[in-house]
Amino acid sequence: MSEKLQNNVLFQQVVELLQTARQQVLRTVNSTMVYTYFEIGRMIVEEEQDGKDRAEYGSQLLKGLSQRLNQEFGKGFSIVNLENMRKFYLTYSISQSVTGVSKIKIPKTLSVELKDNEKIETFKLTWTHYIFLMRIDDENERSFYEIETAKNNWSVRELKRQYDSALYTRLTLSRDKEGILKLSEEGQIIEKPKDIIKDPYILEFLGLPELHQYSESDLEAEIINKLEHFLLELGHGFTFVARQQRIIFDDKHFRIDLVFYNRVLKSFVLIDLKIGELKHQDLGQMQMYVNYYDRNKRIEGENKTIGIVLCQNKSDLVVEYTLPENNEQIFASKYKTVLPSKEDLIKLISESK
Known part of the structure; x- marks a missing residue:
């Protein structure tokens, strides 16, 4: 040397x-x-x-x-x-x-250690974090944000953003009482595909006005430009793989908008972006993408591919009758490009139940 x-x-x-x-x-x-x-x-x-x-x-x-x-x-x-x-x-x-x-x-963010027979108490968050957390009246909700902040090393700004986007409420929608209790005791635990799904996704960081006329490619481009923020909104364990992933069979060309991999679930996650109302053909197309990845991309030890169609609006009945009853791979969620008011967010969440 x-x-x-x-x-x-x-x-x-x-x-x-x-x-x-x-x-x-x-x-x-x-x-x-x-x-x-x-x-x-x-x-x-x-x-x-x-x-x-x-x-x-x-x-x-x-x-x-x-x-x-x-x-x-x-x-x-x-x-x-x-x-x-x-x-x-x-x-x-x-x-x-x-x-x-x-x-x-x-x-939850106070760790107690023993060193030389002396108790050492260590708070993992800053004083500014705790000042914000104390404003959350619901004890279970406060506990959830406290755990997630420490687990993900959120800044105070990111903590406020996650709270304002009602992350806790969105995650509780698909959970029973026991699941909601686990959120407050352990934070978000990912064990099955449904655990990573939010409805709606809040994408206010893209800077796209709610009523502005933009295309699916515009939406995709802004997501790529703000990829770090989008990964935070997706949640635990996501890594970016590809954009406009091309697949070819029978001389036909198809492109998957966004491809991610979730390290916790050991699954590819495919995302298609749709402007306007979700159609049953959109879910059928995603089913084709998922099948292709399962049969041609998935390797031994990886779990089945997950597909998410992000749309501005959807009919839950269309989703229900298009997908099989035992579906655990294809999901449809709304997205919002502005942070809704508290009243609008409550209405939006109640409509998704």
Whole structure:
């Protein structure tokens, strides 16, 4: 090995070591800060509950504490921030059981380790993540987003986007009570093809106005331009394979709009884009694509190919009577190119049930 090459290898090794150390320091600093805020919240709550029955006591306590902490440590301890710390403790630590007995509730993103017989508690998310999560009133829904954020390393911006697009609600549509409970306890678990399907898909990141006249090729081009965002919307385990995949038989040429592979299911996932109302011929065409991939592309150890037709509108009866009763390969879902209002989203989801 030449001296120059040896120096380059050494340089890369040192860079990797420093980057790893920097990330560990940032994680440690974040965890320490979040845990400190958690403890401050606990102290505030315990002080409020220590025999003080005056309604104004809590607000006066926070006001006085805020003034003294800001004098001692500078900015960062406003009344609003102290209220968030108090809420953080109440949200993530104490809940009343049905019997009225308090019980401890540990955040899904708090890992507890033992080192040298000493308990080390580590929060995996940032304080900004938790501030947003605390706004979600439904405990099961909050737990789901908490788990998924940690699992997928979502930024706060991506967490907000997933929440605004009602990811949790969309995933609960095809699940029974037990399945919905598993979402809140484990996040999204992919075990069968139906687990990856959403209806509708929210594609507001494409920047295409809802009523704008665009073609299927325009829609496809924007998806490719925003492929990273589209992969996030698709969900766990997706990798991009091909665009306009050409297949030929009997001198006939066909093109599949988008081809992906899901590493969790070990299956190819074919996606066709349709403008307007879904027709039964669209599902028949997708069935042909799926059959072709199963017979010519799938190798030993891989599962059957999945086909998804994304359309602007569909009749559930057309889908039901076009596909076989035991269908587990072909799916049709609506897509929206703008983020619906809360009211429109509730209506859209209820129509898909």
